[in-house]
Amino acid sequence: MPRSRLALAGLVALSLHALPSAAALPVTDQIELQARTNLIVNDNGWNVPPGTSFNSISANLNDAGQVSFTAGVVPIAGNPGSFGAGIWFGGHGTGQFVAIHAPASGDPGATMLISDRPGINLHGKLAYYTSDDGAAYVLRRYDPLSNQSNPVSLSPLTPSAIANPAIGSDRSIGFRGRFGAGYGIALAGYSANLLYAVDSNVDAASPWSWIYSPAGNDALHIAVKLSGSDYDHNEIRLFEAPGNGSRVVADQATDAASPFAKFDNGLALNNADAIAVVVTLASGNVRAVYRFTPGAGGYQATEIARVDPTGLVRVIDAFAPAINASGLVVFRGEDANGQAIFAGDGNGLVRVVGAGDEVSTDLGAGQLGQHDASPVFSGAPALNNHGDIAFVAGLHPLGDNQVEWGSGVFVAYAQRPTPMVDDTLLRDGFDGPPLTYAYDDGDGDTNQGPPSSFDPDMLWGNYYPVQAGGEIITRIEVAFGPTFPSREHGPVTFWLLGDSDADGDPRNAQVLARVEATPNVSNDTFYAVAIPPTAVSGALFVAASAKLMGGQDKPARVDRDADGGNSWFFYSPDIASVIDDLASAQFGSRNIPPTVPLGGAFMVRAKGIADP
Known part of the structure; x- marks a missing residue:
């Protein structure tokens, strides 16, 4: 049934970030x-060296289905007497430890500490920390292209401990650090290293007595729970840069009008600045999961689930939920049959997987569960x-929980939507030939992409005045450059924007349609989506966007013989969050000199038919 929605009118108002599409269960x-x-x-395990062990970890994954997790005990070079801590990277049933860190002393009693959960971005870059037997923490970044894991310089920041590393599409890493006697949240690893906020144990002038576990996004924003004058006064704030941030929601002790008595310490943040967190409601002292979505009048609170002794969710566990771009939220809890993982969007709620479920394993049919x-x-x-949901769970043979199969890292894949067949011309009397919007002649000369200095979400496309006989758009066609290795990391988004004032500038255009697909052709062959x-x-502005690796991905095919005055490209950490206001993108320009040395028209087309 529909869940409650609360307009938090008394809270700070932020600019609207459009969610890419409605959440779907x-x-x-x-x-x-x-x-x-x-x-x-018991046995050697699978896809890990025999003797590998992990405890209380969380796996992570990206849109390409690439998975990462850490293990505190990993045999080095297959030697069961020599152990280090490792980070695993792979996906779709294959993978390995790509870095193993051993204590420098060689003392068998020494322990190498490692993140309980690594950060992972769209390109498969990983962020994590290590600490040699409790010594100073080292922030690390793994690059799958070089297959190297290297320390990240934090200067001038000097944290003695690190937690909650999250890596953005631009390779920057947000984290919580211990600074002297207190804690702070910081951003490091790309340009300047910045301290966003600290508690009063670091800076006596700080209004915060405690800083909890943060979450970051591709826009370099950090959300975090904070305690005010004491631990009984708490709120959640969003920091877009160093400073005091903006209040998202406060507890009832801080704001008497708030319906929330408590917030759990961990939370989740998506690229549209929507936040998911477990709360305790003041009325009835009931635990619930809420999503807070920014809007023109402040944040809107949407209940995803609440504990009901006779309902689907009987318990909500004390682990941070996760949230994706469309506002779907997943979390751990219990149903009538035991522990489970649930997914909700504010309108519906489903149990995804749980204790007793049958799964396929390397040993045959298995079951999620424990022997005790x-x-x-x-x-x-x-x-x-x-x-898709990544999780870690105990395993045993189907029907026999007294035989231990250890713990497995799994991905539960969501069904993909069925591709739409474009039969527009066969319906409703549309039997005439379509009109093609194009500036290119079909013969491309060069390919464009972002420079090596950053990894943006890039949007490129063409602006066309609407022509008679083409008032109904039915198809988008794009030619891609061959140097596009990131296409295996996720789909391309194809966009149709409308600009009713026809001023020749798409920066005030509005989204009319979008489709995601993965191109499988390159050069002068057009990839078409209905x-x-x-x-x-x-x-109209018809375009494509993808998150790219700077200096490597060059997906935008260009016809240099055609003028680039109506071809535009934009860079932003997350195009979907600025798509209805491209003027707010970090960079935008026509595809003409001197902005680009070799201008021209993008090979981006649209097909239209007459409005009957």
Whole structure:
């Protein structure tokens, strides 16, 4: 049934960041084992060195289905007497430890500490920390292209401990650090290293007595729970830069009008600045999961789930939820049959996976569970923008929980939407030939992409005045450059924007339609996607966007013989968050000199038919 929504009018108003699409409850069509550990006296595990062990970890994944997790005990070079801490990277049932860190002393009693959950971005870059037997923490970044893990300089910041590393698409890493006697939240690893906020134990002038576990996004924003004058006065704030941030929501002790008595310490943040967190409601002292979405009048609070002794969710666990770009939220809890992972969007709620579920493993048919009352799941679930969920759970043979198969890292894949067939010309009397919007002649000369200095979300496309006979757009066609290795990391988004004032500038255009697809052609072969027949007036901007690796990805095919005055490109950490206001993108320009040395028209087309 629909959940309650509260307009938090008394809270700070932020500019509206459009969610890319309505959240959809995932329908899981496959649960795939990525790796499995077990006591070596039982078996060797799978996709890990024999003797590998982890405890209380959380896995992470990106939109490409790439998965990462850490293990505190990993045999070095297959030697069961020599151990380090490692980070695993892979996906779709394959992978390995890509970095193993051993204590420098060689003392068998020394322990190498490692993040309980790594950060992962769209390109598969990983962020994590290590500490040699409790010594100063080292922030690290793994690059899958070079297969190297290197320390990240934090100067002039000097944290003695690090937690909650999250890596953005531009390679920057947000984290919580210990600074002297207190804590702060910081951003490091790309340009300047910045301290966003600290508690009063670091700076006596700070209004915060405690800073909890943060979450970051691609826009370099950090959300975090904070305690005010004491631990009984708490609020959640969003920091877009160093400073005091903006209040999202406060507890009832801080704001008498608030319906919330408490917030759990961990939370989740998506690229549209929507936040998911577990709360305790003041009325009835009931635990619930809420999503806070920014809007023109402040944040809107949407209940995702609440504990109901006779309902679907009987318990909500004390682990941070996860949220994706469309506002879907997943979290750990319990149903009538035991521990489970749930997904909700504010309108519906489903159990995705839980204790007793049958799964396929390297050893045959298995079941999620434990031989005793130990927790079935480890850590928090992770969620990507397709609705896929990564989780860690105990395993045993189907029907026999007294045989231990250890713990497995899994991905529950959500069903993908069925591709739409473009039969527009066969329906409703549309039997005439379509009109093609194009500036290119079909013969491309060069390919463009971002410079090596950053990894942006890039949007490129063409602006066309609406022509008679082409008032209904039915198809988008794009030619891609061959140097586009990131296309395997996720889909391209194809956009149709309308600009009713036809002023020749798409920066005030509005989204009319969008489709995601993965191109499989390059050079002068156009990749076509159908869109729902969409009426346009004035002018249209038809474009494609993808998150790219600077200096490597060059997806925008260009015809240099055609003028680039109506071809535009934009860079932003997240195009979807600025798509209805491209003027706010970090960079935007026509595709003409001197902005680009070799201007020209992008090979981006649209097909239209007459409005009957």
